[in-house]
Amino acid sequence: MLKFKKDKCVGCSICEIICSMEHEGCVNTKKARLRYRDNWPQIGRVDFCRNCAAKPCVKACKEQALSMDSEKNLQFNIDLCTGCLDCSEVCPFGTLPTDGKYPLFCDSCNGMYQCVNWCPTKALVR
Structure with a gap:
């Protein structure tokens, strides 16, 4: 299961980028199965189906x-x-992303967890 460590997140959105690349074949963060939510000046969060x-x-x-x-x-x-x-x-x-028409459920990239693999600060873990 995917877990988010907010104290390690720097808000780079690589998780969204790699998620959209994995599922859509292009960079389209509106189609990512997880979403970085900026909460400035506080630390942001990553929303995904838990x-x-x-x-x-x-x-x-x-x-x-x-x-x-x-x-x-x-x-x-x-x-x-x-x-x-x-x-x-x-x-x-309150964290299930949608593309405006359909829900976007994290499928763990078929167990490969690309967001975890690419997160430079290890804010996403499994």
């Missing part, structure tokens, strides 16, 4: 586009999603 135990997003999805696999990991089927974003509204952390 794959929490309660998973209220699964219950909120009327189209059953969200489900859990046998290991309790969140699965997202974009073909079933209508873009209502109810899942984002019920997130207890």
Whole structure:
């Protein structure tokens, strides 16, 4: 599971850049599965789906586009999603990124965690 150490983050946004490159093939931070939120003058934060135990997003999805696999990991089927974003509204952390139409769930880059690998200050860890 992805974790954020805010005391190490310098706000460089490399995590967003590498995430969009991995998933979209280009730099488009609006399509990143995690988002750096500047909170100046305080330290910013990185928002992403935490794959929490309660998973209220699964219950909120009327189209059953969200489900859990046998290991309790969140699965997202974009073909079933209508873009209502109810899942984002019920997130207890208020951290589920969207592209304005669809939710953007972190899939850990199929276990490769590219944001962790590229973070120069090790603010993102697993």
